[in-house]
Amino acid sequence: MNIDIKGIVIICGNYGSGKTETAINLATTRKTDGIDVKIADLDLVNPYFRTREAKDSLEKMGIEVILPDKKYMHADLPILAPAVAGMIIQPSELTILDAGGDDVGVTVLAALEDHLSKKQVHMLQVINPFRPFTEDVKGCIEIKEEIEHSSKIKITGIISNANLIDETTPEHIYKGYNFIKDVSKATGLKIEFITAPSHLIPELKIDQFTCPVLEINRKLNLPWKKGLNT
Amino acid sequence: MAKVLMKGNEAIGEAAIRAGCKNYFAYPITPQSEVAEYLVKRMPEVGGVFLQGESEVAVGYMIFGAAGCGERVMTTSSSPGISLMSEALSYIAAAQCPAVFVNIVRGGPGLGGILPSQGDYFQATKGGGHGDYRLLVLAPDGVQEAVEMTMNAFTLAEKYRGPVMIMGDGLIGQMMEPVEFPDDLKTDPSNKDDWASNGMDTRNSKKRNLVRSLFLDPKELNDNNLALKAKYEQMKKEEVLFEGYNTDTDYNVLIVSYGTMSRVCKTSIDMMKEEGIEVGLLRPKTLFPFPEEAVFTAATKESCKSVISIEMSMGQMVEDVERCVKGQREINFYGECGGDIPTPEKIIEIIKGLL
Numbered sequence: 001m002n003i004d005i006k007g008i009v010i011i012c013g014n015y016g017s018g019k020t021e022t023a024i025n026l027a028t029t030r031k032t033d034g035i036d037v038k039i040a041d042l043d044l045v046n047p048y049f050r051t052r053e054a055k056d057s058l059e060k061m062g063i064e065v066i067l068p069d070k071k072y073m074h075a076d077l078p079i080l081a082p083a084v085a086g087m088i089i090q091p092s093e094l095t096i097l098d099a100g101g102d103d104v105g106v107t108v109l110a111a112l113e114d115h116l117s118k119k120q121v122h123m124l125q126v127i128n129p130f131r132p133f134t135e136d137v138k139g140c141i142e143i144k145e146e147i148e149h150s151s152k153i154k155i156t157g158i159i160s161n162a163n164l165i166d167e168t169t170p171e172h173i174y175k176g177y178n179f180i181k182d183v184s185k186a187t188g189l190k191i192e193f194i195t196a197p198s199h200l201i202p203e204l205k206i207d208q209f210t211c212p213v214l215e216i217n218r219k220l221n222l223p224w225k226k227g228l229n230t
Numbered sequence: 231m232a233k234v235l236m237k238g239n240e241a242i243g244e245a246a247i248r249a250g251c252k253n254y255f256a257y258p259i260t261p262q263s264e265v266a267e268y269l270v271k272r273m274p275e276v277g278g279v280f281l282q283g284e285s286e287v288a289v290g291y292m293i294f295g296a297a298g299c300g301e302r303v304m305t306t307s308s309s310p311g312i313s314l315m316s317e318a319l320s321y322i323a324a325a326q327c328p329a330v331f332v333n334i335v336r337g338g339p340g341l342g343g344i345l346p347s348q349g350d351y352f353q354a355t356k357g358g359g360h361g362d363y364r365l366l367v368l369a370p371d372g373v374q375e376a377v378e379m380t381m382n383a384f385t386l387a388e389k390y391r392g393p394v395m396i397m398g399d400g401l402i403g404q405m406m407e408p409v410e411f412p413d414d415l416k417t418d419p420s421n422k423d424d425w426a427s428n429g430m431d432t433r434n435s436k437k438r439n440l441v442r443s444l445f446l447d448p449k450e451l452n453d454n455n456l457a458l459k460a461k462y463e464q465m466k467k468e469e470v471l472f473e474g475y476n477t478d479t480d481y482n483v484l485i486v487s488y489g490t491m492s493r494v495c496k497t498s499i500d501m502m503k504e505e506g507i508e509v510g511l512l513r514p515k516t517l518f519p520f521p522e523e524a525v526f527t528a529a530t531k532e533s534c535k536s537v538i539s540i541e542m543s544m545g546q547m548v549e550d551v552e553r554c555v556k557g558q559r560e561i562n563f564y565g566e567c568g569g570d571i572p573t574p575e576k577i578i579e580i581i582k583g584l585l
Contacts, residue, residue, distance in 0.1 A: 015264065016237050016406050048261060048345075048404035074569065076260045076344050102267075130235045130408075132244070133271070164235050164408040222405060223571040224493040 003029065003193050003212045008088060008095045008119055010109065010153070013126035014134055014143045015101035018161040019043075022126050022195060023098035024054050025216050027063050036092040040066035040084045042108055043100040051098050054219040064092070080108055088115040103146035110152045124157045124192050129179045130164055130172065140183050157192035158183055163216075170203050177209060233408040238373045238398060239264035239306075241409050242332055243272060245380035246304045249415040251330070252278035253303040255292040257285060257311060260344040261400040262334035265306040286311040290318025297327035298441035300419055300426025302384055306332035308400070309350050310341060312358065319393055320359030324443035324454065327426075328387035328419060330380070331365075332396040334403035337569050345569025346400030348489060351546035354397045355518040362455050364462045366394045366469060367517040369488045373407035375515075381415055386469065388419040390461050397517060399542055401490045401571065462519075471515035472524045475499060480533035481510035483584050484559075486525060486551050487540040488514050490571065495540055498577040509581055510534070517547070525554040536584045538562040542571065 003026070011023040023039060031037045039058065041051035051058075052073060055065050066087060068079040087095055099106045109116065125144055133139045144155050162168075162176020173196050184191050193212040196204060201215055236244070243265045246254065254273060256266045266280065273280045283289035289305050293315075296303040307315065312333045322329055335350045337343035354367045366386055370376040379396055387394040419426075423433040427441050445451035475492075476499050477484075487495045492513040499509045512528045514521050529537045529551075537559045539548035548563045555561060564580045566572050 015267070016235070016240075048400070074343060074345060128235060130233070132234065132236060132240060132268070135234075164233055165406065167233065167408045222401075222493075223490070224497040224574060 001209075001212045002033075003214060005030070005122060005192065006035065006094055007122060008091050008097070008116070009122045009124060010097045010099055011124055011126060012099045012106050012147050012151070012155070013101070014131065016131055017101070017126040017128045017134065018163065018195070019101070019126050020049065020051050020098055021216060021218060021220060022159060022161055022214070023096050024051060024058065024219050025195070025214055027058060027094075027096055028061060029214060030094050031061050031063050035094055037094045037096065038064040038066065038087050038092045039096040039098060040081070040087060042080070042084065042097050043105060049220045057219065080111065085112060085115050088112060088119065091119070102143065103150040106147050106151035110150065113152055116153065121153060122157060122192070123151075123153050123155045124159050125155045126159045126161050127180060127183065128161045128163060129176055130162060137182050137186050141187060144187065155189065157190045158187070159192050160194040163195070163197065168197055168200065170200055173200065173204060233410050235406055236373060236409050237264055237404060237406050238376050239334065239403040240268040241373050241377045242306065242380050242396070242403075243268035244411065245377040246330070247272055247276055247278070248411055249302065249381045249384040251302040251304050251384060252276065253296045253301050254278065254280045254305070255283055255289045255296070255303070256280070256305050256307065257283050257289050259308045259311045261336055261346070261403050262306050262308045262332070264403065265332070286314035287317070290315035293329050294318050294322050294325070294327065297322060297329040298325065298427050300422035300428045302419070304330040304332065306334065308334050308336045309338050309347070312350065312353065316353075316359035319365070320361050320363060321443045322393050323359070323363035323365070323458065324361065325441050326391045326457075327441060328384075328391050329393045330383045330387055330396070331393055332380070333398070335397060335399045337567060343569050344400070346490065346542060346571060347567050347569065348399050348491065348542040349544070349546070349567050350397065351517065351541070351543060354395055355520070355550075363458060364518055366390065366392070366465055366519070367397050368394070369397050369515060369517050370402055371489055371492050371513065372402070373405065374409050376402055377409055377411060381412060384415060385417070390465065391425070392461065397489075399489050399491075466519040469516055470519045470521050470524070472521035473513040473515060474524075474528065475511035475513065476503070476508065477510040477512065477528055479508040479510065481508040481531070482533060482535050483509045483581055484528050484531075484534050484537045485509060485511045485540055485581070486514070486537065486547065487511060488517065488547070491540055491542050494572060494574055495577055497574040498581065501574060502578055502581065507585070514547075520550050520554070522554045525551060526556065526558070529555045530558045534559065536560045536562060538564060538581070538584060540572070540577065541565045543567050
């Protein structure tokens with residue numbers, strides 16, 4: 001089952017749920033499928049581990065990356081590039097907005113309300129049940145409501161990004177899948193896809209999932225892991 | 231308990247809760263604001279308090295107040311914020327009150343930048359505030375160690391009745407790693423009735439406890455300083471922590487490095503090993519007390535020709551390394567402090583230049 005999502009996709013969720021890795025990997029996967037992809041870094045909250053770190057490798061693939069001006073790249077200032085509104089007015093086949101964490105991270109979306117309200121938007125909540133505050137359905141719903149309140153946009157779908165980074169096993173993926181089904185049942189939201197690290201894909205019984213699986217190749221690695229990967 | 235995926239900042243917050251800390255005062259500053267973000271949700275769940283001060287100066291004295299009452303208390307900040315708290319740190323040390331300070335270090339001096347740095351080594355280990363005091367300084371190299379050190383920091387602060395600092399660079403606060411929490415700390419400060427201003431009706435003793443840092447009588451002031459000095463000497467005997475990596479080989483070069491920088495060094499050591507080059511690493515886990523003997527022993531191993539201190543600073547710990555090696559080996563230094571962490575490849579290039 002392939003991911004066939006198109007249009008404007010906003011990736012949101014709680015701090016550290018894996019929004020940026022999900023957004024970047026969704027961009028590269030869809031680009032490889034042959035569709036046009038743009039991605040914007042809307043994370044105005046956290047200055048570490050943002051889309052901007054993967055800028056070069058994304059651009060090499062022909063994905064347009066929208067970031068604040070270079071001289072503000074390492075500032076913790078709430079800068080929204082004017083180009084972001086432009087990409088909503090004239091979206092490409094897939095336009096990904098990588099939002100910041102929690103309700104504060106999506107506040108910026110309210111500023112884009114004029115532009116977003118005229119479009120159909122996929123607002124996707126990323127959930128990692130191995131993170132604090134989203135280990136139960138109630139926590140996920142609370143975050144969902146806070147995000148919807150701040151962004152003034154309804155969440156339309158959910159993504160399981162169950163992982164413990166390097167220590168992820170197939171059991172974590174299965175647990176995450178069962179958990180996201182519970183969240184889906186409680187909220188009525190569609191499971192858009194689940195994620196799995198690419199090296200685990202061969203070990204997974206993919207056909208037991210009723211939704212697509214997004215392969216994750218980590219782009220935001222810690223400095224001491226970069227050397228061993230190259 | 232199963233592992234969870236946590237940011238260093240969140241994990242430090244949770245560790246404080248599990249250590250029984252019910253008082254957390256702070257002022258937001260990148261890259262440590264997630265500690266407050268986390269504790270503002272968690273503290274009410276355990277009947278604790280998070281209060282944001284109007285500045286780090288105010289926070290420093292909130293810590294002094296709570297610590298003086300014998301309450302378990304913590305603050306977290308980043309470099310410029312710690313500078314503002316340094317006056318209170320000196321007062322807390324002088325008044326002998328247990329408190330935990332966390333510095334998630336960003337680039338300096340001045341406002342510097344918000345990326346990781348180790349430029350506060352001098353501030354943490356050699357003073358910061360005024361007078362003859364020392365901080366017991368713990369330097370984690372990852373999220374799991376940050377948890378263990380934070381919980382242990384409360385025990386140490388109470389053992390020595392003084393401030394203890396966790397010093398992690400920005401990456402320690404921001405990165406995520408799977409963590410497991412040890413059992414909750416169940417103890418209370420055992421001797422607090424002997425010194426804390428916790429109210430006469432809460433304790434059996436009729437002795438009046440006064441928490442103070444003013445000693446106008448020269449003998450009294452000297453005695454207080456001697457009491458502090460005795461604690462610091464005891465720390466040097468009992469609290470030194472370090473890790474050796476690849477030190478059981480006949481290495482030609484010894485790296486001394488701590489925190490996340492040491493993890494880059496470990497990757498470099500593994501990569502050089504594949505090329506047949508042996509390099510050892512001595513990682514101080516306590517920056518004060520510094521592992522003096524361990525550094526001397528590792529540096530003066532027969533095979534070791536040269537020693538290098540690698541830091542995310544312009545050369546601070548290297549002065550302690552020089553002091554410990556006592557001229558027995560050539561001491562080198564490499565450091566960067568703009569916020570970009572040196573890559574394993576860069577470290578290899580530097581080490582090869584020493585061979």
